[in-house]
Amino acid sequence: MKTNKPIVYGLLITLLIFVIANLFGKEINLGIDFIPYTFGTHTAMLILSVLAIVFLRKSVKYKFSIPKFKKILRPVLFGVLAQVVVNIPFSIITMALNIEVEPHPAFNVMSPFQVFIFVFIYASITEELLFRGFLQNILKPLSTKGIKIFKRFVSVPVIVSAVTFGLAHLILITAGVGTLFLLRVVVFTMVLGLVAGYYQEKYNNNAFAIIVHMAGNALGVVGALLMSFGPQTVG
Secondary structure: OHHHHHHHHHHHHHHHHHHHHHHHHHHOOOOOOOOOOHHHHHHHHHHHHHHHHHHOOOOOOOOOOOOOHHHHHHHHHHHHHHHHHHHHHHHHHHHHOOOOOOOOHHHHOOOHHHHHHHHHHHHHHHHHHHHHHHHHHHOHHHOOOEEEEOOEEEEHHHHHHHHHHHHHHHHHHHHOOOHHHHHHHHHHHHHHHHHHHHHHHHHOOHHHHHHHHHHHHHHHHHHHHHHHOOOOOOO
């Protein structure tokens, strides 16, 4: 029973932080056009995650340090591959069903530069602080348990944080996205979460999870840039 406590406490606190951030984050409005609606949510998530890590520091052994360049090459590669591996089959399904490609709702209201700042950088940091920095670290007592994926040991903390991270993106339902798009995002974020969690655990450093997350979001920045060069409608 004791071994289940980290999962119960970790998931409950993570859920609480996520819900509060999404409910009250929207109320954070600085009145600056450049700052998008997601800023308040991610800021609330950042603050609450830091508070959780600090107040529960006896259970959450959080570590962050800038890694050497050579060590981040493989995590970056696998972060990008996570995006590619998930997108290829979903792109094939989309074309086979003759469904129009659906962009992320954020791309409809943000410029490429805003996507770079608030998605590629800010969202990567805040989400990793919560799901890997807090949740995965509080589950460390369970790190000896897990399964092998492609001959790599993937621990329970990595799996739980990845699945939770993926399911958290079901919040996109409120944005009215299509079913296939929603499934695509959930699967991608779970896969990305596995990669981010694996490298964080390997090096005991939250910086690796953030780097993997940024690498996974990199193609999104490229997509936003390409969309900005699309046909313009004159009103």
